Structure formats: structure tokens, C-alpha cells
Amino acid sequence: MTLPRLEPLRLxxxxxxxxxxxxxxxVATADGEWHGNHLDPNSxxxxxxxxxxxxxxxxxxVVELLWQAWPLCPEHGLGMHPREDARERLSWWCAGEGxxxxxxxxxxxxxxxDTSGERVRTRSR
Ligand SMILES: [Zn+2]
Incomplete structure (x- = not known):
């Protein structure tokens, strides 16, 4: 996953x-910090x-460590949230502005x- 002006997130x-x-x-930032729970192993x-x-x-x-809404809707500039679309495909949902x-x-x-250079780095310790 890529963020504007930020290093990619990694697992x-x-x-x-x-x-x-x-x-x-x-899911951690490039310098190895994260917030929240680990991923559900059952998933x-x-x-x-x-x-x-x-x-x-x-x-x-991103929200807790970098203090910015992410991802932003390019049309409205609002933070978006994951939601399933009609075909049960997970999509980023924007609340719009009325x-x-x-x-x-x-x-x-x-x-x-963002398909340009998108990647999730994996790393094990
Ligand atoms: Zn929008």
C-alpha cells in the first residue's frame, strides 16, 4: 500500500x-511502528x-500514528472507509458531502x- 509522501506500509x-x-x-509503517491489534489469524x-x-x-x-485521514477521496478530500459493494467486493467508501x-x-x-508502485512489503523477525 502506498501513501502520498510516505514510505509504504508493510506487514x-x-x-x-x-x-x-x-x-x-x-500492518506497520516503514519504520516498524503500528497501532491497534494484530490481524485475526482466522481471517x-x-x-x-x-x-x-x-x-x-x-x-x-495511519490514522493513529500519522494523524491523518487515509485514504482520502480525491473528489471530496474526505477519509474513506472499507465497505462491501453490491458484488461483495471490498471497496473504499466515501460519505460524500450531501x-x-x-x-x-x-x-x-x-x-x-494506487496501482503505480503499489506493494506491501513482508518481513519476518
Ligand atoms: Zn467522495
């Missing part, structure tokens, strides 16, 4: 508290819920915000 895997459990995966069973988990975690990390400037709308599929 960061850390050993779980319980040695028998799989490692915990967080690995479903690509859709895994994507939703990564989207939520990425948003929490009747005058535009209704709520879906902007882009999650993962398809």
Missing part, C-alpha cells in the same frame, strides 16, 4: 505470546476477510487505490 510478523500459536501479523481462511483485516489495520496505523456536492459513493476496490 510485520512478530512471535505470539503463546509459543504454540502462529506469529502475530501487524487467513478467507481472502475477503484477510483483505478487510489488512485494510482496517492499515487505516488504524446533496449539493455529491452523495456517498464507492471510490475504488480495496487494494486498487
Amino acid at each position: 510485520l510478523a512478530l512471535p505470539s505470546h503463546d509459543a504454540d500459536e502462529p506469529e502475530d501479523v501487524y 487467513r481462511d478467507s481472502p475477503a476477510s484477510a483483505l478487510a483485516g489488512v485494510a482496517d489495520a492499515a487505516q488504524e496505523t 446533496a449539493r456536492r455529491g452523495p456517498a459513493h464507492l471510490h475504488a476496490a480495496v487494494g486498487a487505490l
Whole structure:
């Protein structure tokens, strides 16, 4: 995932508290900080819920650590939220600005915000 003027986010895997459990995966900034919970290990069973988990975690990390709404709707400049579209595809949803400037709308599929140089780095410790 790419952010304007920021280093890409990356997935960061850390050993779980319980040695028998799989490692915990967080969505972290380039310098290795994150906010919020690790990804739900059960979401690995479903690509859709895994994507939703990564989207939520990425948003929490950006908003809490970098103090900026992300991602922004290019049309309205508002922070967007993940929501399923009619075909149950996870998309970024913008609340719009009311009747005058535009209704709520879906902007882009999650993962398809910026295809130029998009990547999620993975790293294990
Ligand atoms: Zn919008």
C-alpha cells in the first residue's frame, strides 16, 4: 500500500505470546511502528476477510500514528472507509458531502487505490 509522501506500509510478523500459536501479523509503517491489534489469524481462511483485516489495520496505523485521514477521496478530500459493494467486493467508501456536492459513493476496490508502485512489503523477525 502506498501513501502520498510516505514510505509504504508493510506487514510485520512478530512471535505470539503463546509459543504454540502462529506469529502475530501487524500492518506497520516503514519504520516498524503500528497501532491497534494484530490481524485475526482466522481471517487467513478467507481472502475477503484477510483483505478487510489488512485494510482496517492499515487505516488504524495511519490514522493513529500519522494523524491523518487515509485514504482520502480525491473528489471530496474526505477519509474513506472499507465497505462491501453490491458484488461483495471490498471497496473504499466515501460519505460524500450531501446533496449539493455529491452523495456517498464507492471510490475504488480495496487494494486498487494506487496501482503505480503499489506493494506491501513482508518481513519476518
Ligand atoms: Zn467522495
